Amino acid sequence: MNDEQKEKQRVAARERKRKERARKKAHKAACGAHTISFELFRGTRKCLDELMEAGGFEQQSELFTLLLHGVHREMKRDKSWFLDLVSIEKLNSESSVKRDRSRFQDSEECDKSQ
Known part of the structure; x- marks a missing residue:
């Protein structure tokens, strides 16, 4: 596998991860998710x-x-x-x-x- 192919894989992986994060964010927003933090x-x-x-x-x-x-x-x-x-x-x-x-x-x- 040459450098160009490796870079294409990295770009594709970054795009998949970006889309996954966007889906999770949209799901949480649709469900009204709220994070609570306390001691x-x-x-x-x-x-x-x-x-x-x-x-x-x-x-x-x-x-x-x-x-x-x-x-x-x-x-x-x-x-x-x-x-x-x-x-x-x-x-x-x-x-x-x-x-x-x-x-x-x-x-x-x-x-x-x-």
Whole structure:
């Protein structure tokens, strides 16, 4: 194979890859894909690992998707169940780590640090 043929193959490969990326981008746009990124601390990471192991999940995104849809379905059936599930007070009473609701709200201290 000469240099001209090799260059034609490289150009064709680049074009195939460009088209593949464009298809993936169009698919994500059509489906309304949205990327979420956030930090997990040790205790939350441990919970995530245990949930993934219990459900046999390999991908975190699959677990999050199924959890969100399941919780949403249950919330539609019984909103009090949902409110109990996300209760900071209940979490505090059952956990050795105390959480403060104000951590989840905007604060002047956070604004000053930026």
